Amino acid sequence: MSLTVRDLTIARGGVPVVAGLSFMLEEGQALILRGPNGSGKTTLLRTIAGLQPALSGQIAGADDRIAYAGHADGIKAMLSVRENLQFWARIFGGTQIDAALDAYALHPLIDRLAGTLSAGQQRRLGLARLLVTACPVWVLDEPTVSLDTQAVTMFADAVRVHLANGGSALIATHIDLGIEAEVLVITPFRADPTDRAGASDEAFL
Amino acid sequence: MSIWQYANPVKFLTLSEKVQPILWVVATVCVVTGLLWGFFGTPDDFRQGSTVKIIYLHVPTALMAINAWFMMLVASLIWLIRRHHVSALAAKAAAPVGLVMTLIALVTGAIWGQPMWGTWWAWDPRLTSFLILFIFYLGYIALWEAVEDPDTAADLTSVLCLVGSVFAVLSRYAVQFWNQGLHQGTSIPVATGERTVSDVFWYPLLTSMIGFGLLFLALVLYRTGTEIRLRRAQALRNRMERRL
């Protein structure tokens, strides 16, 4: 099943930021989202993940199939790496965390409290969470922040494996991951500021 | 023609501006007439003496204190169901008016209570309920102020208003159960249609109640207009920033 976005318009703070966006994400496919700061990448990803409503347009194939990773990783400092991963695995109905630990070389850290990890290690733990969710669609917002080159390679490998297993990924990033993926530049879909349609402020203009 | 067309801010403002001058005049005339008539044109009560005259201020404000909350409840429901911004802003605009009405009712009640019951304050069910209502108003206004995004603020305050209403009713019964109270029965029992006030006092009281009702309406229309213009200014500013 593919993720289909049709004629999507989204708003941040009551002002439309992206309008008329359509794309399709097939199984085994990755889509890299690019655009300058403030162009609405985060808003788009949050909308697709179901965290905020779209102004108009349709999103199909997203229900309960999305693993979202935003700027914060949802990691508890006072739980160990194992406990953090096991918690998210159980929430998403799984139990296996070994594959995720392998993919991000977290085995040596398994009993460390997450609060004692470095920023990059925490980020690896946050990305390992994606693997334990067993969700087919990854929606990732700047996943490589604070990762070193080695960890970026781990991440790219994990994405490749995920795609090979029939998953798909929508990734907003500035760096080149070395993954074979289409690139969607968001800038042309910037909402026309004079266009009043849809925004919550519409009635007041 | 439907009433919902006034959910459009511009249409609402146009109508509101036409109605407001008349409303202000009629409200002022009614309030002034009711109060003057009540204070100077009615005899003293045979038991309560001239202290009874505070009734012309106390009862109308108490009435509006409750009705303002009721109006906010209806407006919140309209916002949650139909998402008309004017409705949410009207609820926001009504809250401080309701707060002041509650405060006046509490203060005049204390002034009346002192000579009648020999105390400024008693934990009587009605007084307590009004104090709780006062705190509800404070919380509601504080929540509006605390949330930055206006739509989110409207959503959250609307739910608070709904939940608060349920708990306000619960508190009312709880308080009644908790203390039976000194307060006299209501002067105008709606359910039975009979009243315990004689005509001499009733007509000035009625005038005053109508006056305060209209005054509330005028204040809410005026304040809603202000809120709409503030939102419009903010919306325009947001657009400008986007364009730059």
Place this chain on the structure above:
Amino acid sequence: MIALLRRDLQLSFRAGGGFGLGLAFFLIVTTLVPFSVGPEAALLGVIAPGVLWLGALLACLLSLDRLLALDYEDGTLDLLLTAPLPLEAAVSIKALAHWLTTGLPLVLAAPVLGVLMSLPPTGYLWLVISLALGTPALSVIGTFGAALTVGIKRGGLLLSLLVLPLYVPTLIFGAEAARRGAAGLDTSTPLLMLAGITLGTIALMPFASAAVLRMGLR
């Protein structure tokens, strides 16, 4: 769901988790009361049920701003929202965890503090029963307040302002039951009302909490 409950309990017992904070607060409030009203056992005995109920209520209130705010800050709430677990279930579980770590210890500690407050012997049973019945409502209503203020910076004081008036009916019936019990009177009416409030809030408040949480996280 059990995973969430287990995690919340685990977190509260770890360092900085705040377990026992409410309990300590309860103890301090109860200790301060005799200092402020005088040590006469007769007077303390009369006000004991009310003071203990108020102390328990304030102790509950104290821990509410950690209930959802911590999960909001580290992004857990966003991720829970995208998880297959219904948000209504998640907030119910969080309320349950709050009750287990705050409300239940208060119920168990109340008789001990009753001794400090010279509570009449007839009062202990009813104090514990009324607290056991009433504190779940405090947790569930408090979760709603925490959900309302989750996105607000420094929302702690606002949270108290919003939650305290909602606590009024619970406090009235709870303290009334404890007071009547201590005086040897019939407690069935306030206890039934209290149970009604608790059951009603447990059934309905999670929907309101989840709704405002979705609104606030947008």
